[in-house]
Amino acid sequence: MQRDLLTADAPRNDGLVAVGSPVSHWSVQAVKHVNYEVRVTENLLDPGNNAILENVTRSVRPRRFVVTDTTVERLYGDRIRAYLTHHGVEHRLLVLPEGEPSKDMDNVLSIVRALDEFGIDRRREPILAIGGGVLLDMVGLASSLYRRALPYIRIPTTLIGLVDAGVGAKTGVNHNGHKNRLGTYFPAERTLLDRTFLTTLPRRHLSNGLAEIMKIALIKDIRLFDLLEAHGPAILDSRLQRPALVDDLASAPVSERLSLEEPQLDPATEVLERAIHGMLQELQPNLWEQVLERVVDYGHTFSPVIEMRALPELLHGEAVAVDMALTTVLATRRGLVSRAQCRRILRAMAALDLPTWHPLCTPEVLVPALLDTVRHRDGQQRLPLPVGIGGAVFVNDLTEAELAAAAQELAATHLAAAR
Template sequence: MSHGDWTVRARQDVVYRVTDAPDVFAPDNGALARAARLEPGTSRLVVMDENVFAHHGHAVLAYFLGHRVTPHVLRLTGGESRKTLAAVERIARAADAARLARRDPIVAVGGGVLTDLVGLAASLYRRGTPYVRVPTTLIGLVDAAVGAKTAVNFRGHKNRLGTYHPATDTLLDRGLLRTLDERHIGNGMAEIVKMAVIKDATLFDLLEGHTADLVRTRLAGERGRQVMHRAIDGMLEELEPNLWEHELCRAVDFGHTFSPAVEMVTQPELLHGEAVSVDIALSCALAVDRGLLTPADALRTLALLRAAGLPVRHRVCEPGLLWEALADSTRHRGGEQNIPLPNGLGKCVFAGDLTLPELTRSTELLLRLLDEPGAAV
């Protein structure tokens, strides 16, 4: 008999799939039907971004009706400012209205903000409802929709409230990128450049000299396929052994030390990837200052970012704000800075002793790098 001291140990296997699904809404494509377990006579909640509905709503509705499933469509206004608990409550109310059974998957069709919202709502609804993601933006295809994290912004902080609740299936269709403008393709390219600089020199080579064309063509063709697959490979390779982030030294946090604060302060001026790009540029300057990265490789990285149409500096990036941003990231990382920095292209080390004078010096170094003839694109 116990004497009033119990220890519970439990394990839960986590299995989810990320799958190429070209022409995902074509009537004869069974990928979504299998993922969402569509059975004649049932219904499903489908959450879509308003802009996505304008482009793809007819095809989505036809797909569900073609499988004799009733789609209950909730349309949400996109944008980082809408990433709130109020939006999560709207999804929960829609799930109630659709009379979803406990294991009926919710289907999310949209960009990273929308899939984050649906993921958080699904994690809370009945203490855990499955969901399926169909990302429609590049940042969704290579970053936001392939991991396990869900979140909303809270009290001016990026992704302050969230859970770990991966979708059972994420279906990737590069063809959906055709409706995006080049700015939003560039927004996703920031996350691809991140993986190239910190983990994959071969990916860097695939991008170099081709970034502008990849943006223009929306990653169409064989090179676009290789770029997307290598970026996802690298991301999942980093995430899988540390899905719950028990280890807080994370290479995929490259570009995400200063950017959360920069993004929230400049909202709505900068998109997520644009703030990440500014962070990548500054982090490369930090790496140059520490002798980890050559000025030439820093310039090559700046050229990639600029070729994608991304900013590499912003007027708010003064040492005071950046130091506050670092302090918040340090709290998020358990009290350690854990700043990922490139150690040459394709490799990563972590800095834990950055000082304000060094940060100030690196912001000045970035300006000097940007004045170099080789920094122009």
């Protein structure tokens, strides 16, 4: 075969640019189109709801590999199996340990081993990930690694999964004592959001998810904050269900669902929709995080270190809440947030059963946490701080002394509130 020697800057119709003569340098450019769907639905495990098995090829018996955690298996395992059996789907369930301590590479590799045993068809058999944010992250990482791309469908069963972990592109596991140190960008082909799963969620885990909703409120959506401030405790009590559905939605068949819908958005529905829309609005133009100034990083500067140091005491959203309380005080001391606004924010967080302080809020912990964040933000702090309620600004000049003073003030505020 004759070698095709390209001359410098030779025009090509394949987009490949050759440099030099004879050719010794090629410049390769490619664009990968990314398209994934986030859909709100209800009663996913009702046999009459086909959302999970949409686009299933019926020419051969469909097969699905399902990954879930111990709590979901206990609460919904029988329903998951019954649903798949009803639709004639050959399936296997892999049950993993739950919680942040289990978010490691060993469990990712256990998924890979089980996939080999199942003999999955990487083109036609997307994995079903049914569980909380920890499980979704692990399945996403395994899917991105297994033969370099295996489609998966996310079905979050926790509030933090519905509004945060389930809607973005990131996957990851903890490693070497660091939060999400290993990971990829690999969105699911479809995310199905069903808030009826929240009816069995413990109250603390509902608060955990509300922290990520509060994040969106504080940095970009004052209407969302007003809703949380006015209705937060009631929304928490209702497990974020619509009023007409609190008692009977979990068991209502799909055929009756429309009759239960109300013409106006109730506070819980509006809170969920605004939180999901606000998150996706920030993620879409910067899905691979090429731009490092991200307002959705609010609450995630100090919290990764606090969360890992406090394990298993703090949940992810609780650590984020502590971070937001600290940075609200920082913003107040800089005049970006008024004292009255600061009090409103801290009261609203406390009303959602969220912590606003932790003993690890000391310079000995916070300064190394900031330095670690700077390493991951290309040498700059890029610290998002609230401006009033519903706005944000990035700063790069936070000093150790200023951080220590804010931590001391937050501790004093917490002590006064406790009294």
